Amino acid sequence: xxxxxxxxxVRDHGGDGPPLLxxxxxxxxxxxxxAVAPLLVARHRVLAVDLRxxxxxxxxxxxxxxxxxxxxxxxxxxxxxxxxPVGHAAGGLxxxxxxxxxxxxxxxxxxxxxxxxxxxxxxxxxxxxxVAQHLARTKELSAESLGRELPADGLRDLLAxxxxxxxxxxxxxxxxxxxxxxxxxxxxxxxLEMRPGREHGRQMLAAVDALDPFALFRAMPSPxxxxxxxxxxxxxxxxxxxxxxxxxxxxGLARELAALAGEQPGVAVxxxxxxxxxxxxxxxxxxxxxxxxxxxxxxxxxxxxxxRPEEFPG
Numbered sequence: 001x002x003x004x005x006x007x008x009x010v011r012d013h014g015g016d017g018p019p020l021l022x023x024x025x026x027x028x029x030x031x032x033x034x035a036v037a038p039l040l041v042a043r044h045r046v047l048a049v050d051l052r053x054x055x056x057x058x059x060x061x062x063x064x065x066x067x068x069x070x071x072x073x074x075x076x077x078x079x080x081x082x083x084x085p086v087g088h089a090a091g092g093l094x095x096x097x098x099x100x101x102x103x104x105x106x107x108x109x110x111x112x113x114x115x116x117x118x119x120x121x122x123x124x125x126x127x128x129x130x131v132a133q134h135l136a137r138t139k140e141l142s143a144e145s146l147g148r149e150l151p152a153d154g155l156r157d158l159l160a161x162x163x164x165x166x167x168x169x170x171x172x173x174x175x176x177x178x179x180x181x182x183x184x185x186x187x188x189x190x191x192l193e194m195r196p197g198r199e200h201g202r203q204m205l206a207a208v209d210a211l212d213p214f215a216l217f218r219a220m221p222s223p224x225x226x227x228x229x230x231x232x233x234x235x236x237x238x239x240x241x242x243x244x245x246x247x248x249x250x251x252g253l254a255r256e257l258a259a260l261a262g263e264q265p266g267v268a269v270x271x272x273x274x275x276x277x278x279x280x281x282x283x284x285x286x287x288x289x290x291x292x293x294x295x296x297x298x299x300x301x302x303x304x305x306x307x308r309p310e311e312f313p314g
Contacts, residue, residue, distance in 0.1 A: 008070050009056035011048045012078070015041030018107075018298045019080040020290075021071065022048040025089025025114070026204055027146070027196065029055035031179040032088065032279045035172075039287035044294065047083070049074055051091070053196035053204070055182045062196070062203035064097065071098055084297060086110040086290055088279055090208045096216045096224065108223035108297035110290055113276050115228075115253055116213045122252035123245060134245050143205055147198030149191055155184065169233075171280045214260060223266050225293040227286070228257060229278055230271040268293065 011030050020040060022033045030048035040046050050057040052070055060066060071094070075083050082105050087095035092114025099109035117135050120128035150158060162176035183195050196204060217224060232246050261269045270289045274282040 006052050006058040006060045006070055008052060008058075008074055009050040010074055010078070011037075013037040013041050013046040013048065015043070015045045017044045018294065019045040019047070019075075019083035020294070021075060021080070021083045021085045022046065023071075023085060023087035023091030023094050024048075024051065024054070025087075025091050026208060027054070027183070027194075027201070028089070028091075029179055029182040031055070031175070031182045034175060034178060035283035036279055036286050036290075039283060040290065043291060045080065045083075047074070047078060047080065050182075051094075053200045055195065059195075059197060059200055062200045062207060064207050067094065067207075068098055068101055072102070081105050082107065084108050084110070084294060086112070087114060088112045089114045089276070090204075093208060093211055093213060093216065096213075096220065097211075099222060099224075100216065100219060103221050106222065108225070108293070109220065110225045110227070110293060111213075111217075112227040112272070112278060112286065113229050114213070115226075115257075116209070116211065118249060118253065118256075122256065123248040124251045124255070126245065126248050131245065131248075134242075139205070139209065143202050146194075146196060146201030146205075148194040150184070150193065154192060158184070169275070169277060169281060171277065175280050214256065217260055217267060218264060220264075220266060223293070223297040224264075224268070225289065225297075226257060226260075226267060226269045227272050227278070227289055228253065228269065229276050230273050231275050233275045233277075 009030070022030065022037060024030055024032045030050050033048045037046050037048060049071070052067060053059045053062060071085070075081050084107050085095035085098050087093065087110065092111030095109040096111055099106040117138070120131040123131045158180055159177060162180050163173055165171065166173040166176050184192055185195055186192055217226065232243070232250060257269045261267050272278045272282060272285050272289060274285065278286055
């Protein structure tokens with residue numbers, strides 16, 4: 001480990017066959033993969049990792065070269081330099097970045113619902129100025145939520161939030177509880193806070209927001225699977241404007257992905273019957289899509305490296 005790298009926490013799910021590395025999204029942990037990973041191990045060796053500053057991993061400046069270096073170190077330490085990275089949300093973009101940096105050893109990448117916010121042009125039929133204002137406010141709220149301190153009864157309240165979310169989205173409570181508990185740490189002053197911390201979390205959001213996802217997708221020399229959530233999150237009372245924005249953004253994203261798949265033979269797009277929380281809501285659909293893709297990405301007999309849309313479960 002060098003001075004600019006940390007030793008991330010890893011969960012080795014075992015398994016045999018071509019290796020996969022599972023990467024979670026911003027503010028999440030490797031616990032998000034708890035229901036997906038067991039469905040992959042019959043055909044793959046599977047590792048999941050807590051990104052720096054998340055879960056049980058040490059903190060450190062959140063800059064992309066260092067984060068990608070962490071991933072490289074994990075794979076080297078586990079003898080898996082040729083692993084295919086599979087990521088959700090921001091982890092999906094990291095998966096693509098890692099594949100781009102290691103084209104000779106990485107057979108492809110999977111990005112599950114990691115497409116960034118997009119610009120106003122993505123939000124079909126809406127006033128671009130209104131969209132720009134909404135996106136700026138959304139990013140501001142995301143930054144403000146980082147490093148949240150929990151009061152004396154905060155852990156109890158946090159788990160109550162997870163119970164309510166379980167009821168609202170139909171996600172098994174134990175999955176939400178495990179992720180929430182893994183995201184909490186006790187500081188030296190005894191205060192509980194959510195990870196990542198505010199400073200490094202803001203660096204993370206800035207680094208991810210500066211990426212151009214579709215430019216990365218077009219640059220991929222190896223097979224790429226893009227999984228899009230079929231369903232929007234359930235409506236939140238009093239959030240009519242946000243729901244309309246999400247619907248318009250989903251329409252524009254579908255259009256962008258269709259155009260990309262049409263022009264890039266190495267890109268496959270599949271819809272997952274779930275919301276953005278697909279890893280927890282529909283792990284079987286996620287696993288099926290990944291397995292359909294990896295069977296082709298790791299196959300020498302697939303000359304283009306790409307999968308046709310009809311080859312994926314929808």
